[in-house]
Amino acid sequence: SQTIHQWPATLVQPVGSPLSLECTVEGTSNPNLYWYRQAAGRGLQLLFYSVGIGQISSEVPQNLSASRPQDRQFILSSKKLLLSDSGFYLCAWREGPPYEQYFGPGTRLTVT
Amino acid sequence: GENVEQHPSTLSVQEGDSAVIKCTYSDSASNYFPWYKQELGKRPQLIIDIRSNVGEKKDQRIAVTLNKTAKHFSLHITETQPEDSAVYFCAASRGEYSSASKIIFGSGTRLSIRP
Numbered sequence: 001s002q003t004i005h006q007w008p009a010t011l012v013q014p015v016g017s018p019l020s021l022e023c024t025v026e027g028t029s030n031p032n033l034y035w036y037r038q039a040a041g042r043g044l045q046l047l048f049y050s051v052g053i054g055q056i057s058s059e060v061p062q063n064l065s066a067s068r069p070q071d072r073q074f075i076l077s078s079k080k081l082l083l084s085d086s087g088f089y090l091c092a093w094r095e096g097p098p099y100e101q102y103f104g105p106g107t108r109l110t111v112t
Numbered sequence: 113g114e115n116v117e118q119h120p121s122t123l124s125v126q127e128g129d130s131a132v133i134k135c136t137y138s139d140s141a142s143n144y145f146p147w148y149k150q151e152l153g154k155r156p157q158l159i160i161d162i163r164s165n166v167g168e169k170k171d172q173r174i175a176v177t178l179n180k181t182a183k184h185f186s187l188h189i190t191e192t193q194p195e196d197s198a199v200y201f202c203a204a205s206r207g208e209y210s211s212a213s214k215i216i217f218g219s220g221t222r223l224s225i226r227p
Binding site: 044 | 144146154155156157158161201214215217218219220
């Protein structure tokens with residue numbers, strides 16, 4: 001069965017520091033991968049999605065970037081964090097049929 | 113662009129009563145409609161979905177209905193229990209037969225069950 005991992009689970013970083021969040025999926029091949037951010041008490045904001053290695057689509061212009069160096073690996077990065085980058089970062093994957101989308105356990109980021 | 117509107121934003125019901133959450137979508141080509149439940153501090157979990165070839169789907173106490181003509185769909189929870197308290201998200205996508213299209217989420221409904 002498929003499993004999605006994210007790390008770290010929690011992170012506290014100062015403003016202006018770099019960021020790297022990793023997501024890996026097991027038990028599947030060539031999935032679509034997604035990065036979402038959820039601010040406290042808010043909805044799901046799609047940040048990036050990828051349909052294959054090296055293919056990244058950005059949904060929101062910001063100081064974040066994403067990369068997909070391997071089929072089942074998706075990385076979210078920033079060179080300099082802002083206070084507004086705080087939130088719950090969720091990776092998700094989708095493939096099939098039946099093309100359902102599942103979320104990883106998430107990384108809770110606090111920028112201080 | 114594509115948009116999914118969800119109502120109400122908050123909902124409080126007595127334990128044992130029913131809860132209904134409604135969503136409308138703008139993209140007439142949407143054909144896949146999942147619903148997610150997110151408990152406090154956890155990831156959203158897929159609880160039920162409906163595809164364009166059916167008008168209703170049930171799974172125990174949960175049911176979803178779809179009206180493609182009106183472009184709206186609803187989640188119905190019967191005999192509500194305390195563990196139903198959570199935030200519920202509706203969503204829409206063209207991706208019934210492929211993963212190519214992204215899923216558009218509604219803004220969420222915070223459901224509280226009163227004992």
